[in-house]
Amino acid sequence: MATALPGSDTSSDSTRSESRTTSELAPLLRRTWPLFLGNTLEWYEFAVYGYLAPYLVHDFFGGSDVGVWLGYGASFVTRPLGGLVFGIVADRCGRRPVTLVSLLGMVLATGLQGALPAASGGAGWSIYALVALRFAQGFFVGGEEGTMMAMLAEEAPDQHKNLVTSLYLTVAYLASAVTAGVVFALEASLGPSEMQARGWRLPFLLVLPLGLVALWGRSRIEETEDFRQLFQDRASEQGALEAGRRGRFLAKLSVVRCYIGHVLLGCAAVAGFAALNYTATSWIVAFLRARGLQYSSLLATLQQALLAVLVPCFGRLGDRIGVASMMLAGAVLTALVGVPVFAVLESWPASWTVAFLCLGVGYGVPIAVCAAASGLFCAELFPTQGRSLGVGLTHNLAMSLVGGAAGVMAQGSLEYSRLGPGVYISAWGALSALAICAGLWARAAGGAQLTHVRPEPYFCACSAADRAEGALEDAKLGQQA
Numbered sequence: 001m002a003t004a005l006p007g008s009d010t011s012s013d014s015t016r017s018e019s020r021t022t023s024e025l026a027p028l029l030r031r032t033w034p035l036f037l038g039n040t041l042e043w044y045e046f047a048v049y050g051y052l053a054p055y056l057v058h059d060f061f062g063g064s065d066v067g068v069w070l071g072y073g074a075s076f077v078t079r080p081l082g083g084l085v086f087g088i089v090a091d092r093c094g095r096r097p098v099t100l101v102s103l104l105g106m107v108l109a110t111g112l113q114g115a116l117p118a119a120s121g122g123a124g125w126s127i128y129a130l131v132a133l134r135f136a137q138g139f140f141v142g143g144e145e146g147t148m149m150a151m152l153a154e155e156a157p158d159q160h161k162n163l164v165t166s167l168y169l170t171v172a173y174l175a176s177a178v179t180a181g182v183v184f185a186l187e188a189s190l191g192p193s194e195m196q197a198r199g200w201r202l203p204f205l206l207v208l209p210l211g212l213v214a215l216w217g218r219s220r221i222e223e224t225e226d227f228r229q230l231f232q233d234r235a236s237e238q239g240a241l242e243a244g245r246r247g248r249f250l251a252k253l254s255v256v257r258c259y260i261g262h263v264l265l266g267c268a269a270v271a272g273f274a275a276l277n278y279t280a281t282s283w284i285v286a287f288l289r290a291r292g293l294q295y296s297s298l299l300a301t302l303q304q305a306l307l308a309v310l311v312p313c314f315g316r317l318g319d320r321i322g323v324a325s326m327m328l329a330g331a332v333l334t335a336l337v338g339v340p341v342f343a344v345l346e347s348w349p350a351s352w353t354v355a356f357l358c359l360g361v362g363y364g365v366p367i368a369v370c371a372a373a374s375g376l377f378c379a380e381l382f383p384t385q386g387r388s389l390g391v392g393l394t395h396n397l398a399m400s401l402v403g404g405a406a407g408v409m410a411q412g413s414l415e416y417s418r419l420g421p422g423v424y425i426s427a428w429g430a431l432s433a434l435a436i437c438a439g440l441w442a443r444a445a446g447g448a449q450l451t452h453v454r455p456e457p458y459f460c461a462c463s464a465a466d467r468a469e470g471a472l473e474d475a476k477l478g479q480q481a
Contacts, residue, residue: 028155028164034217036171038103039148041207041214043175045110046075046141048203049134050282051183051297054289055200059118060127065290069283069407074134076404079142083392086143090150090388098147098388100218105140107211109133114204138400146392153379153387153453161454162323165375166315170308173371176281177304179203184297259390261448262381265439266394267401269327269377272334272432273370274403276425280363281307283407284345284421291349299352303359310368322457323376324450328436330370334429337362342422366429380451380458387452402428 061067117123156164289296341362382390413420
């Protein structure tokens, strides 16, 4: 009997692998598409303020660039609070009600921003209303984030957990691309004066009818199987007293208290990603526009579309080499590219080619690597009974403390150095890399369990897989001999 040469069936194996992946993911996507539909709209709502900042600065903040970015950062202040409150509710009452309430809150908070009168026209109170609505936006998006990431990590097949969890931020970048595209289309059709007068309101108001569609879709989703089983177990308990219910409520907080080191590790690991993501996708676009770059909204559209393509590709890679490997690689890249890429942008701020290469590739690749891994990395840190709460706190704290301050810090750092924003990015990237290395060292020493969803692959899985494959081949050759 002829023996097949090694590699002769590579194409057929690849085809079978693709078919297997499709058959495994299709049922999950059929169940969760309403979640992603609503998630797209929520991230559209969250991003629209950043792209309209050049218009809001005149109508609400008296021309203060720092003021408009403080308004942008307001939504980040309440994200951890939303993660805390909704995380407890999701772990206690279910994922489904949290996804409905968070979407409804985002729709109302965003639509009302477009209806506010301009503070420059005499309505001084409107600036306070705008900031209050930004606080509300942060609260609701913070509540959604932990719940969605925990749900996707638990529902996805083991071999595709990194790919599936990466779709959460893939949808976010797709929504941001749509947001930038809407702003670009309005700018091109209305012109600068009409856009400043009333055109900037349209992207905010657009979410109201679209929100009804998203709410209809989410109302049709079912609760996860794991939570339904947990709910049935609770219902079958006899003689449950109020004190017992209070004890179970406090048990959610005790999980996080016992895993406080994991919370700090997750925050530090995600910090570099938060600094780079919000500086490069929001503030730098406005920075380049102010220095003469034409069609900055189109640049933002292409940047976000490219990220939406790259993130799931790196998510799939993470299922092969491990989520910790991806996070460490992203943090190191962030530390390395922060200063030099911004130096190039600062030298040629009006060049479209330079801007696209720097934002799409120079900053885009480390953003995509971190975005693909951050959700699963944080979900891995916590056990099932406190995962929504743990992820909601961990991811939102990093995004709030570092990402929310990115615009203000970048703008303010220019007063001290022309490369200040790049230093901000690189410094946080270096901190993230050190934190991940410390966590991996503690795991190797047996001092910390960092995997609660999928033990392997986690870090440097390629070499381990290669060794296992080599040992298997040796065993086969030994049997044939």
